[in-house]
Amino acid sequence: MSSLVDYRTCPTTGLRVDRSAEKLIKANAVAAVVFLAIGGLFGLLVALTRWPAVHFLPADMFYLALTAHGLDVLLVWIIFFEMAVLYFASAILLNSRLAAPKVAWTGFGLMLVGALITNVAVLQGQSSVMFTSYVPMMAEPPFYLGLILFAVGALLGCGVFFGTLVIAKRDKTYDGSIPLVTFGALTAAIIAVFTIASGAIILIPTLLWSLGLVSHIDPLIYKTVWWAMGHSSQQINVSAHVAVWYAIAAMVFGAKPLSEKVSRTAFLMYILFLQLASAHHMLVEPGFSSEWKIFNTSYAMYLAVLGSMIHGMTVPGSIEAAQRARGLTKGLFEWLRKAPWGNPAFAGMFMSLVFFGFIGGISGVVMGTEQINLIMHNTLYVPGHFHGTVVAGTTLAFMAITYILVPLIFRRELVMRKLATWQPYVFGIGVAGISVFMMGAGTLGVARRHWDMTFADALLPFDYPAAAYLMMGLNGIFAVMAALGGLMYVVIVVGSVFFGKKLAEDEKPSYPEVPPASAAVSHYGSSETLRIPGTAFLVGIFFTAFVLYYFVNWKYLSEIWPLS
Amino acid sequence: MTENNKPDDAISSNPSDQEQIPLMQRVLDNPFLLLVLGIAVPAVFYLIWGIIEITQIPIAD
DSSP: GGGSSEEETTTOOOOEEEHHHHHHHHHHHHHHHHHHHHHHHHHHHHHHHHSTOOOOOOHHHHHHHHHHHIIIIIIIIIHHHHHHHHHIIIIIITTOOOOHHHHHHHHHHHHHHHHHHHHHHHTTTTTOOOOTTTTTSSOOOHHHHHHHHHHHHHHHHHHHHHHHHHHHHTOOOOSSOOHHHHHHHHHHHHHHHHHHHHHHHHHHHHHHTTTTTTTOOOHHHHHHHHHHHHTHHHHHHHHHHHHHHHHHHHHHHHHOOOHHHHHHHHHHHHHGGGGGGGGGGGGGTTOHHHHHIIIIIIIHHHHHHHHHHHHHHHHHHHHHHHHHHHHHHHHHHHHHHTSOTTOHHHHHHHHHHHHHHIIIIIHHHHHTTTTHHHHHHTTHHHHHHHHHIIIIIIIHHHHHHHHHHHHSSSOOOOOOHHHHHHHHHHHHHHHHHHHHHHHHHHHHHHHHHHHOOOOOTTOOOOOOOOHHHHHHHHEEEEEEEHHHHHHHHHHHHHHHHHHHHHHHHHHOOSSSSSOGGGGGGOOOOOOOOOOOHHHHHHHHHHHHEEEEHHHHHHHHHHHHHOOO | OEEEEOHHHHHOOHHHHHTTTTTTHHHHHHHHHHHHHHHHHHHIIIIIIHHHHHHTTTTOO
């Protein structure tokens, strides 16, 4: 069978590349970037409307834009890109043929048709139910149908990934255990299967309800099962972007994980516990016991947080170990000062790691604590948190690896390299600002999903502190900056794919530099050193910030909820 | 390739070698076992337990 497969050999990494996998990676990546551009545009419109001095859209268009933004960037852009990551991490990194390319193309087609159907349904204006589509709000049937088709397509893609693992093992295309990056992708695929199954369980009856074939959907059951899809879909992102961190560390520095066992155990924590964090959306629902809430969002979720903290140490630690092995041993931070900050792949990845940990990670633990969750439940703090995880974390990491994959997979030189050098900083700082200022506004009580924070037409007036308006103005400014960074990314990627210099079959791309040691990305093996004093110092700063912020929130809770 | 990182197929043919593979590594090398665990744990603790609690909410008169 494998003799019928059309392969090429990558001149940079030496990996054998199944051309059918390569085509699927290209198709999924292109679709991802298109929907990122659409969803990002809607995001800018939302931010400009939340900016009190601008208040750009009328109410009906605001909710339409918010629905489209959530769908296109939280689901469509991310899952298309994750399909590309799954095919890359299986067929390419394992030197294997892709299992069932026709099934993979069918999956891609279903995802594309589904995304288009749902987008059209939203743009027609009768399905502005937002990403969560909580019942009893009812969208038009095509809204749910499109989501179901998209999910089925993604499930087929996950099946192809698992099939490729089986083929690679049978054909002995790799030695020993699968590479760590592939293991991270496996974690993402496992969470994806649970996510999609949960989506099917709740969206199929909801579709029937919208068609009039089912009389009633219980809102609490809907919300519970929907979040098994809605929150878990973001856990696919976490697993995938952590895999991307390890991939970039390997491909830029030739870095090996400090310990394969430790990193894989951290991914196992994700597989077992990460999806339980869905319960933090139910923390103010009276129908659940405290035992259910606290087990799911605290005891179990903290084990997944432990996994993230392990990755947060081992990824920079592996880079430090690789840099020190090259002789960059002066002081605590020579390895970091002399890192390639002009390489957009590294810069984007490192900012993704820092922002994910400090902004998205810490705020996630705070929100997962039943008592202090009350301070900010259903406020703008929540989108502030997930812009820290999904945008500053996942999207920035995916953008970063694009700068390596466009030359290697699309076989085109990157264009506008100076712009590419700046892009991760513009986008990353913009998104970090969005996250921080939305969390600030949320802490002051500003509601999420509200068209007008001034409540201008309300019968009973309500005034937020002036600082809340400042926060929303700053949020708008940083949203413009992030949109500019997103536009830069789209221009560079589209320009490179269509107008970049074509690379010959055996020609290595000139930028960004991918050293021969990058082959570490496709092998099992640890650096097996703990001489990472710089990383240990950074971890100390993280823990200090974590503890301070956590207890500041308890102090804040005690002040707004006095007990005598 | 390290000593404790041999291909599984090669190892499984030799019982004495199989004893050398730690249990944890065998778990981590089995994607379908991980898939079952990754579905069962959240299904039991989040979904099933949660839905049981919802069904026990008394219905208003």
